Amino acid sequence: MTEHSSTTLGIVGLGYVGLPLAVEAGQAGVNVIGFDVNPSVVDIVNAGESHIQDVPASDIEKLREDGRIEATSDMTRLGECDVVSICVPTPLSKTRDPDVSYILAATESVAEGLHSGQLIVLESTTYPGTTREVLLPALEATGLKVGEDFHLCFSPERVDPGNPTWHTGNTPKVIGGITEACTAAGVEFYDKLLDTIVPVSSTEAAEMTKILENTFRAVNIGLVNETALIAERLGVDIWEVIEAADTKPFGFMKFTPGPGLGGHCIPIDPHYLSWKMRTLNYKTRFIELASEINSEMPYFVVDKVREALNRQKKSVNGARVLLLGVAYKRDIGDVRESPALDVLRLLIEDGAEVAYSDPFVPSLHEEDLILESVELTDEALSDADVAVILTDHSGFDYVSILQQVRALVDTRHASPRDDLGAGHSWIVKG
């Protein structure tokens, strides 16, 4: 039994971030209580099952058998925990302002059970200042003092769904506390669970680290998408250019163009910083520009579909379009903010008959979109007027796709090609 065997960790929010952390902690010998307002999530975990692709059900089952993990919707039990980690969603509102309502609700529950000696860690991605401005006053309203009676830290989660190499346990973890004693308490706790801990001087530095990482990706994806649009105008194959640039052993990092930004983080997190800076009268120009370019990419893809159909003397209206992949990235089933949904909506608006095939997304239930994935048969491929590769799942047979389709728009450079440098590289057939 490790020295953590008497520690109880409460994890508020058992989603993509909270559940892997729960497993990591349980396997290190910590007693984990997972709190979730969604009763079906609680039932799944208590049944020894998993609703997160990267977390094997066998891990949960084993931890359940060992009595290391339980899930509950009863927030009053937060008082039983020595450490509480908050992993609730931080979406944007309809007007693209931060929606910290989940953080507020979770903080209220934590405050009710707050007691002397407790360590509270916010892990949800948010704008610099949230921990100090939102959590701290609510927790100190209990009469307990930070750095003395309880400790408060921010520690961003860096989980990369579907990544076979880097997972919660071996990804370095940044942590910053409200006081030095808070940081020390946070480091001491996580040090026993994870391989590498990176302490920083404040909660704001930790909050901003996460936003910098995701802004870095959003801006570089924006840059490579714009370069792809430029290459298209010049008749140059962007993927040939990227592959050549990537042979430089220093000073270049490969990013690839695609149908737009997707996922729960990259399209959203930078806007948390933009919002914060608007309150300080500063415009975050790189973020705005990257967002503008990235959100135009679905329109560009639809233009390519239109061009491919035009070559067959057909219009989008009435055309049969088959989308290959709707998840926001390879080999996962997550469609949050997926640009494929924008492409789908734009094509439907233009009168296309759209079907999709995605082995990871058996059905789509968005507000306005209810569709079932079709099986990727030769017939489904040859029936379509045009197919569009939107997600480069490794299970797709790209050779057969290329053979069967009448026309193919490939937004991921996934289909086989022997004509590098031919230009017009988005329409690979038709």
Ligand SMILES: NC(=O)c1ccc[n+]([C@@H]2O[C@H](COP(=O)([O-])OP(=O)(O)OC[C@H]3O[C@@H](n4cnc5c(N)ncnc54)[C@H](O)[C@@H]3O)[C@@H](O)[C@H]2O)c1
């Ligand atoms: N998904 C990722 O890859 C990723 C990576 C790094 C950081 N993040 C950040 O981590 C945070 C959580 O993201 P996620 O992807 O795990 O979200 P998620 O939607 O997968 O899971 C969040 C869970 O929190 C629960 N919940 C909501 N309000 C609650 C409350 N008041 N009390 C208890 N449970 C509550 C929900 O029911 C849900 O099960 C976000 O801030 C996100 O930006 C996500």
